[in-house]
Amino acid sequence: MEGGVGTAAGPLIEGLVPCSGSPGLESLPAEADELERVRRLELLADLFATVSEKTVDAT
Template sequence: MAGGGRSHFTELKTDPGAPGLECLLAEVNKLERVRRLELPADLFADVSEKLVDAWRARASKEYPANLERMKPPRRLTLLATLCPVRQTEITDSLVDLFIQLVLKINTRAELKVEKELGGGAEEGPR
């Protein structure tokens, strides 16, 4: 987490920005990092769902500096509860970003075609 840049944890918790290629690639990078952890789906199978939810809520509110001060078992437990949820959320945001980008490209293409054909000033994008 050192090095003056934003920590992976901070990055993991951020929501995507405005639709664009840079944002899409940043979300893909986040997703790849989470997937590289290869956390087993049944990691917390023997722990109550209520307790896992409490750990996850705590992890999402922690500052990176607080996590760094924690002993590894506690820090890793909190992060392990957060990562699967964030993986799902990041995947959902990637789908949304992709759809928004396709719509943006489609709108630009329609406007360009309408402009080249000499019409479309009355109608606008659909």
């Protein structure tokens, strides 16, 4: 495992970046693609249930 990312998840999260501004019509296809990639990770719905909201917001 390199950088905390397993080999199976690596390609799915590679290239995901924080939003750099308000989404617009120009960025809509890229935003939809990123959302689909995150959904394919099949993260548990309660993954961050034990993490404080303050900690999640800080990242």
